[in-house]
Amino acid sequence: MGLEDSFDEPAFVPYLAAGDPDFDSSIEYVEALERGGADIIELGLPFSEPIAEGPTIQQAVVRSLEGGMTPERFFEFVEELDVDVPLVCMTYYNLIYQYGPEDAEPVLPFVKRAAEVGLEGFVVPDLPAEEADLLREACDDHGLDLVFIVAPTTKGERLDRIMEQVSGYVYVQARLGVTGARADVSDQTEESLARLEQYDVPKAVGFGISSGEQAADVVAAGADGVIVGSALVDIVAEGHEEDEPTEETAAKLESLARELKEGALAGAQRRPRPEGT
């Protein structure tokens, strides 16, 4: 088994930074996402220099780090979660590289520990396919998937190189830039999906999706799933700023999650039917 199995129907893949704004609330928020229909959950392990993230997730990173999040605490977080869907760790390479005793092989202790707590894969935004051999091998040894991001600028040989390395699903970046909720979903998405058509791996589209309607559009355009981060993190941020009770914020997250999952399912209905059926 692997992450691929979660894409039998259009999948909803939410992201939250683990420990944002604090450990206990964050546990409840992640569990709320599963109740809302999440098929896979991407959990951010915060890094101090998140160069691929827009302002929303940067602030989540700051809140989580200030709350004392560390790689070890992150693994405890995963252990404490009561969810059945697969969990993917999204983090930057330096944290994976540094984890473990000084004389240990780099990368291995992190992957081993991740497998132990039941994580099923990684997304590492600052690790291009060219530098990924170490992590790829360690993931293979421990039965974990390694998800790669494909950008609108990724074409030709680069695309082949990435598709050789990818497993689980490919993260299709809907538009250039950094993460963040947007009002529109770029037409770069359709072009990217068309380029990826020949590759037999689930395609999940992220960057900028914030509503059920957008989720439906993306799936109708051919995506196998939608990834949503900033729109959900916004709810956490607002709840934190307004001093909202945890259950209230959790309910809002659950409700947006449901909208997004239903949007993804509705999008599948709008797909052009294959010829001959």
Place this chain on the structure above:
Amino acid sequence: MSKSDTKFGDYGGQYVPEALMPAIEELTDAYERYVLDNEDGFMDEFRERIRDFGGRPTPLQRADQLSERYDTEVYLKREDLLHGGAHKLNNALGQVLLAKYMGKERIIAETGAGQHGTATAMAAAHLDMPCEIYMGRRDINRQRPNVFRMRINGAEVNPVDIGRGTLKEAISETMRDWATTVETTHYVIGSVVGPAPFPAMVRDFQSVISEEARRQSEEQFGDLPGAVVACAGGGSNTMGAFAEFIDDEDVDLYAVEAGGSSLTVDEEEGVAPHSASLSTGEEGVLHGARTKLLQDTHGQIMESHSVSSGLDYSGVGPELAYLVDEGRVIPKNVGDESALEAFHRLSQDEGIIPALETAHAFGFLEDVAGPDGDGSVDLPETVVVNVSGRGDKDLEAVIEETDKRELENAPTMEVFE
């Protein structure tokens, strides 16, 4: 196999978001064709412009008072006399010109002390390219004259409020801009840091410093210097001053980092009171390269500190990290106070007001060979010190920092009523 250096031992590499990778491949191709192979006469044009617009060659000047003080022949490579007042123009002009050859329409850059921002703004104005500069809010407050110089040259200055508001945050923010605009924009990285090909390319543009220093040494004193001393933040003036001497094993190469207020680290606070990543850093990955970094045990990057905003960075160029491991480059560090004293000494003794970055290189001479020096380094007969930049931009910071301390050699900073 690529013609350019992408790795220096295990250091270097390309650790960036996927959206940037095609741009980095495009840049690598352009670097190899234009810079390494001089296609379309690129390097000829660069050399002509850095001579006529930039004012090269810069002199190699004997420092009479310092030579006497340290009982050795001290020569100064006067990059402070380059147009803009710092070595930074070598690289900025090279990259903006390269961007033009590549058909890019827009220039972005980050800056710490503002010297790189100023040089990029000047180069962009000279070559008629629109330019935006990212600068940490804290650095903007520390380096106002350079902020105005950038604006006067027509660049837009974007303040960065994240984190502590210094160079580290400005680099992250410029990378975010680049990830959004990569198809039309070139990011002029200001030092020998970042993903390949930047470290090698910036070194090549800066190596004009050591190329001249080597020739001038032979002309002026008939030999190579026994040592070359340069301050090191990211390391662009350092690599520029060292590059052409790397194979001359008899030439000692000293990279002088900011020792800040102390070399001990407050892990709890996540702050290093220094910027000595070559002397104290651990291997890791930041801003596109594997290199020596100031980081905590979990791999989170620590804030650095230096009285000089130009050295205030948690990382360092990967090639320097490699040369230190190989034993070719000797890392040293000098604290805030020694640097300030050296700033005043050079100003009084030689009539040269150095950048605070540069003052660290002179602080090293004093620390080892001054009247109270620890004698830990036996200086050779001739020493070339790279005067990486002039200190006009630092005056506000120097006045404030001098006021806070009792420095033996500082003039009064009181203003006449």
